[in-house]
Amino acid sequence: MSDPAVDIERDPNLVGGFLKGLSVIEAFDSDTSRLAIADVSKATGLDRATCRRLLLTLVHAGYAQFDGKFFSLAPSVLRLGYAYIRSASLPNTVQPFVEKLSREIEESCSGAILEGDHIVYIARASQRRVMSINLGVGSKVPAYCSSMGRVLLASLESETARQTLSAADRPRVTPKTRIGVRDIMAELDQVRRQGYALVDEELELGLRSIAVPIRNMRNEVVAAMNVGTQSARVAVERMINEFLPPMQQTAASISRVLP
Numbered sequence: 550m551s552d553p554a555v556d557i558e559r560d561p562n563l564v565g566g567f568l569k570g571l572s573v574i575e576a577f578d579s580d581t582s583r584l585a586i587a588d589v590s591k592a593t594g595l596d597r598a599t600c601r602r603l604l605l606t607l608v609h610a611g612y613a614q615f616d617g618k619f620f621s622l623a624p625s626v627l628r629l630g631y632a633y634i635r636s637a638s639l640p641n642t643v644q645p646f647v648e649k650l651s652r653e654i655e656e657s658c659s660g661a662i663l664e665g666d667h668i669v670y671i672a673r674a675s676q677r678r679v680m681s682i683n684l685g686v687g688s689k690v691p692a693y694c695s696s697m698g699r700v701l702l703a704s705l706e707s708e709t710a711r712q713t714l715s716a717a718d719r720p721r722v723t724p725k726t727r728i729g730v731r732d733i734m735a736e737l738d739q740v741r742r743q744g745y746a747l748v749d750e751e752l753e754l755g756l757r758s759i760a761v762p763i764r765n766m767r768n769e770v771v772a773a774m775n776v777g778t779q780s781a782r783v784a785v786e787r788m789i790n791e792f793l794p795p796m797q798q799t800a801a802s803i804s805r806v807l808p
Contacts, residue, residue, distance in 0.1 A: 566603075569595055573603045574612070574626065578689075583619040639772060640671040640686065643763065643803060647774065648674040650799045654792055656783075659684070660763065660774045663701035666717035668692050671772065693719050693733055694726050696748040696760035697773035702733075703740040704762060704770035710737055726751045745793060747785065755780055759788045761800045765807040774800055 576584060576592035584592070589600040604620050607613035611625045643660040651658040651674035660672035667689045675684075684690075692698025693714055702710045711734060719728040727733050740746045747759045760775035776792045 569593070569599065570603050570606065573600060573607065574622065574629075577622050583621045585619055589620070639807070642806060643672040643772060643774070644674075646799050646803050647672040650674075650774075650776075650795060651676055654776065654795060656776050656778055656792065658774065658776050659697070660772055661697040661701070662772050663692060663698070663705075664689070666692055666713050668695060668698045668701060668773070672774075690752065691717070691719075693717055693728075694722060694748065694751045696746045696758040696777075697775045699733075699736060699740050699746040699748065700760045700762050700773040700775075701770065703737040703746070707734070707737075710734065722752065723750055723754045725749065725754075744797075747788065749785065750780055757783060757785065757788065759792060759796070761793070761796050763800050763807075764804045766804070771807065774803075 572593045572595070573589055576589050581588065581592070586597050586601050586604065589595075589604065590597045593600065595603075604613060604615070608615050608620070612623055612629075613626070614621050614623045639662070640660075647658045647660050655676055657673075657675045659670055659674070661668040661670050663669075668691075670684060670686055670688045673685055673688075690698070692702055702713065705713070711730060714730045714733055719730075719733075720726075721728050727736065736746070745759060745761045747757075749757050752758070756777060757780040758775050758777040760773050762770040763772040763774055765771050774796060776788070776796060778788065
């Protein structure tokens, strides 16, 4: 098997340096917001000299900050994400529907798309904080243990979903987290049959969420929408009986305006 890095360098249509710079940006997240050159090298697989030049280039361009020891992303990097949000029709379409649903049921609602083995939030309306981390547009969480992730994985061909799960890191983030591929695939089969996913404290203790698919005019699943609540406050039965019907109605309304 050929080395992808070598293929990139050999392909005259690709700019290897640009791809390396993007990998450096992606090395930063909420758990690793301040990194030394050695940390970036470990995360990206690039040598330290290359990481140093790329990091200093980001600093020069205003996308990163350096305190003499650690690098961190600068607020200017948000322009990269917001450029997509402003230009993409899907987030702009979903956001007002999510906000309306959130007001009606007085719970936090979100929309997301699948990106590899994670979901990326494209819409968010928060009534109250239900997770220990702050979620917003652009946030990413693992697909295997999240309600929207399971809805989106269930929309894939079964073998594609299996391969995605097999290649993904699947830590047991709570005692209730399903991590076995066979167990999760069984859950995806159930999601396909019932048309929604309910995840109970698998992503975070105290968090219960329910999600439904969002389809386009061709009946293709293009996104998912969920409602997240505190498990001590809202029972599973209430989520299914009270929240699921308006969620399905909202998803149908979104589908009617998507191309």
